[in-house]
Amino acid sequence: AEGDPLEALARIIDVAKGDLSEHIVVRELIALSDGSEGARPVLGMFLGGAGLAETILYCRHKIYPLGLPNGLSHFLTFIAVMFSAFVRVKASFLPERSKPVSISFIRNGELQGTFSVLIVTTLEKLLLGGQAGKTKQRGLMKFMAVDQTPWAMLKMIAASLRGKLGHTPTSGVHFQQGDVIRIDSERSSVVLDGEVFEAYRGSPIVLRSTPPVPFLKLAA
Secondary structure, three states, X not given: OOOOHHHHXXXXXXXXXOOOHHHEEEEXXXXXXXXXXXXXXXXXXXXXXXHHHHHHHHHHHHHHHHOOOHHHHXXXXXXXXXXXXXXXXXXXXXXXXXXXXXXXXXXXXXXXXXXXXXXXXXXXXXXXHOOOOOOOOOOOEEEEEEEOOHHHHHHHHHHHHOOOOOOOOEOOXXXXXXXXXXXXXXXXXXXXXXXXXXXXXXXXXEEEEOOOEEEEOOOO
């Protein structure tokens, strides 16, 4: 839905009086757990990890309390992230650098490193318009990670501005798809639809795609 929540609710009530089929869309979700037997997962559609999670938390805890407009807050966060990436200094007023993580795709290998951006989603497109692969298979989570180096970040931004992110291989930018993704780290945060979770040694974060779930879509 878009716009005012009360107007959206009124439209839902009106739509529910008739045939809902034209407004039903099917989406897979991300189920996040520690991978243990019987663990109750948390469900969401978009996960940000590594440097992206640190950026989200930095903006939430350091910039938003300043009371600035959201647009200005996000711009200042971007400047702080790029400054930290190029200058490589530690300071309380800058975002924390991401910790090394190991990502296992179970049947499709493993990726290890320190990343400025880590994204997992079940939506058709990744952040910045990136595509996880040329083949779009339903039920698979889309994954993107960008090495925590200035040049990898610049390549990612340049490819995104050209609308080519994910279309051709780019060094330092990693794409993958899978139905099970495991994140291991000494201590690394991820943010799933605004909620923060942490992976520790011996306590990984395991992501699984869910069966299709119907949603009511009002936006055009």
